Amino acid sequence: MKKIQIKKAVSKNFKKHNHKLCYETSMKAFHKNCLEKNLKLTPLRLKVFELLLKDHRAIGAYQILDMLSKEGFSSTPPIAYRVLDFLIEQGFAHKIERFNAFIACSHPGSKHSPTFMICRKCDKVAEMCEKDSRLKLDKKSLSEFQIEESVIEIIGICKSCNQLETIKC
Amino acid sequence: MKKIQIKKAVSKNFKKHNHKLCYETSMKAFHKNCLEKNLKLTPLRLKVFELLLKDHRAIGAYQILDMLSKEGFSSTPPIAYRVLDFLIEQGFAHKIERFNAFIACSHPGSKHSPTFMICRKCDKVAEMCEKDSRLKLDKKSLSEFQIEESVIEIIGICKSCNQLETIKC
């Protein structure tokens, strides 16, 4: 039986959608990847990843610590930063540099340089897939600089927030 | 008499070059812009801009404070951050988000979203001009997100550092 995969644009993150499906798909991929790469999926790592998946919003390390504390986990700074390091290193999460905050990766499994769209009204974040975001650099620059990674963060207003604004007026 | 402007690629920032010329050109533009926009070019602002222009490297706020202190300026954190805010707001400087550090703008005069190439060996930074860096986003994303600004930071190894490495081997 063939799986039919309906490809959804990243902009769904900004709208109402079946988030349970998002969550479950990501969580399944997380489990699968950890198994394949023989990475230890500990309760702490699982919990932090769960928090990062909550609602397409980036969260700060200290917010994570608060939530860990409420759930009975130890919650001193290194606890959060170490798990975040692990998740980022393994390609399961990203840091949003602009906001010193963290979010689950939407295309997990290998390290990559993401492009984010970030709504400054609702704070929701969408990670674009590579084919939807291409940085075109001029030939000379490319020849003189060996690119290793990139930070691309687009800040603006998502359609939902924009429409709300229009209605208000 | 027509001015002949020899357009230099940003990659010059990574190489030996006539930096006195860089410095003077930028400083002249800073003075001119402040005059035109009726902005107060105070000793403090001038000094901070000067520091940011030093050598195509981004510097942190607390490094700036150290240097201000050595030059007899007051040097508590708000001193630096306020001047940096002014310079960024007016389009004379940028923050490199990835490193929480600041650098003079290479195309000053109006606010814009820069693209940086940053060498992780020598820490030198080059701000690309708009025509040399274009972010191509897919149509759907563009139609569903109103872009206001972007952070684009490319990290890698510059040609000079790369050659040094090769020679070493």
Next chain:
DNA sequence: AAATTAATGTTATAATATAACATTGACTTA
């Protein structure tokens, strides 16, 4: 000159992140 505002000065503290070392628990391997 008085009033107003912009810029700078100052004190305190918030927010983000890392260093260094201790403990625990799982996995080897003898």
Next chain:
DNA sequence: TAAGTCAATGTTATATTATAACATTAATTT
């Protein structure tokens, strides 16, 4: 299985980056 090893977590302390709030000074306007 007991000893040894190593990865993960726990803990304390501290470093780094940034802002809030209010005071003073200098420039500009009235």
